[in-house]
Amino acid sequence: MSVQERKQRERVERERLIVATARELAEQQGWDAVTTRRLAERIEYSQPVLYSHFRGKREIIGAVALEGAAEMAAALRAAASAADGPRTRVAALARTYLEFAARNPAVYDAMFELDGGLAFANDDTPQPLKDAFAALLESLGEVAGDGVHPGLFTEVFWAALHGLATLTRAGRLPPEDTEPRVELLVDRLAVV
Amino acid sequence: MSVQERKQRERVERERLIVATARELAEQQGWDAVTTRRLAERIEYSQPVLYSHFRGKREIIGAVALEGAAEMAAALRAAASAADGPRTRVAALARTYLEFAARNPAVYDAMFELDGGLAFANDDTPQPLKDAFAALLESLGEVAGDGVHPGLFTEVFWAALHGLATLTRAGRLPPEDTEPRVELLVDRLAVV
């Protein structure tokens, strides 16, 4: 038994290594540089080993996305609980979201820009994704305003943040004015 | 002279054919299916011909993006001028934007999701892109509210629309509630 257990542990460990290495490589050189050959070389195994853990490159991206979603949810909750008052909380939430996207561009891409083969807005959406949305909902629900469905409000607010994040990072929006954009967004959307 | 002129005309015509075919193929089967080989086959020339018109695949995407930007600007202006009253106009603008993205997903991807090698928010940003932004600005500027810079307001509103467009199309947001989302966005952001 103990032998199989050890092998199992090693497998789990190697899978973590694959995901961590993919993330690191993507963060250093962009997802285009994450090829199965390079990834295999970095983990010091041959290519087919990757396919004994994941169905394909897409699933590796998906794994990075799930890891990122968990981290983002934690970051959002931490920011929200450190602020008091709805207005302050929502502003902190927004800033944290944009900062996460800016500091972890490859992870953000894995979550929202690339195809990680994950289900969304769906019953079999993976838990970390639902949880990240829930983290947004917790703080945003209280500023939705009367008669506005909290879920709907969260979707709209989230979409605005997502738009700001992606357009800024792609060079479509000049990055200097991020702060006034956040101020405007919070002032107008949130009902305090 | 006339011979050269004819050749020049044929070149221009062929270039249009390339862009139109790329767009059509992308719209039918997605940008992944737009390979230089398939594209060459569809226009009934060999691959290297593409490279006598464009520096590479990226530039072809860029050409589709510019075409799309011009169309989008026209659509936005048409919608805006057909509506009277700032509130109605902004709502129509938003709906038109989202509809354009939904009906021309490949073009929208070329404009905002893929790398077409175009400059943005920059002095040497191509005219069609500046003009599309200008089309938004024309209607949105009048509802920015006192003391809010119209350009900044337009950026934020645009980002929200972009977020809704991409998240919806990627399956991150259920498509049914698009209309109430637009209503909420316009009600809160626009100062009428």
Add this chain to the structure above:
DNA sequence: CTCGCTTGTCTAGCGGTGCTAGGGTCGAGC
């Protein structure tokens, strides 16, 4: 009208991609 040359196109191929079939090795369990 013929010839040389420019211009334009095609065939073939390079180095890369994601992914997989099949052989070989090594160690666990009898």
Add this chain to the structure above:
DNA sequence: GCTCGACCCTAGCACCGCTAGACAAGCGAG
């Protein structure tokens, strides 16, 4: 100590974007 199965690697497939070099067509000069 031997057998057998689990595991991993080498090698290769079909495809990608892109390009070098051969080749043909058609123009302008004589």
